[in-house]
Amino acid sequence: xxxxxxxxxxxxxxxxxxxxxxxxxxxxxxxxxxxxxxxxxxxxxxxxxxxxxxxxxxxxxxxxxxxxxxxxxxxxxxxxxxxxxxxxxxxxxxxxx
Numbered sequence: 001x002x003x004x005x006x007x008x009x010x011x012x013x014x015x016x017x018x019x020x021x022x023x024x025x026x027x028x029x030x031x032x033x034x035x036x037x038x039x040x041x042x043x044x045x046x047x048x049x050x051x052x053x054x055x056x057x058x059x060x061x062x063x064x065x066x067x068x069x070x071x072x073x074x075x076x077x078x079x080x081x082x083x084x085x086x087x088x089x090x091x092x093x094x095x096x097x
């Protein structure tokens with residue numbers, strides 16, 4: 001009968017913390033560059049911003065807003081998760097004495 005290989009405790013803790021982590025959004029720099037490029041192109045012409053262009057830029061900016069929110073949530077999660085793991089580790093060390 002084959003026994004299950006036990007994973008080290010630190011790996012189990014890491015997997016547990018990581019499993020609950022929120023998704024980190026894709027890199028947003030290309031989207032920012034695209035919006036800036038479009039605005040720059042519009043400012044260098046005598047044409048006005050069309051309704052379609054306005055909608056496109058607005059949608060891109062809303063996606064950037066959501067990505068920033070996801071990054072903020074991710075940062076808060078990882079800060080709290082690390083703090084929790086460290087506090088548990090310190091508690092275990094102080095209880096041994």
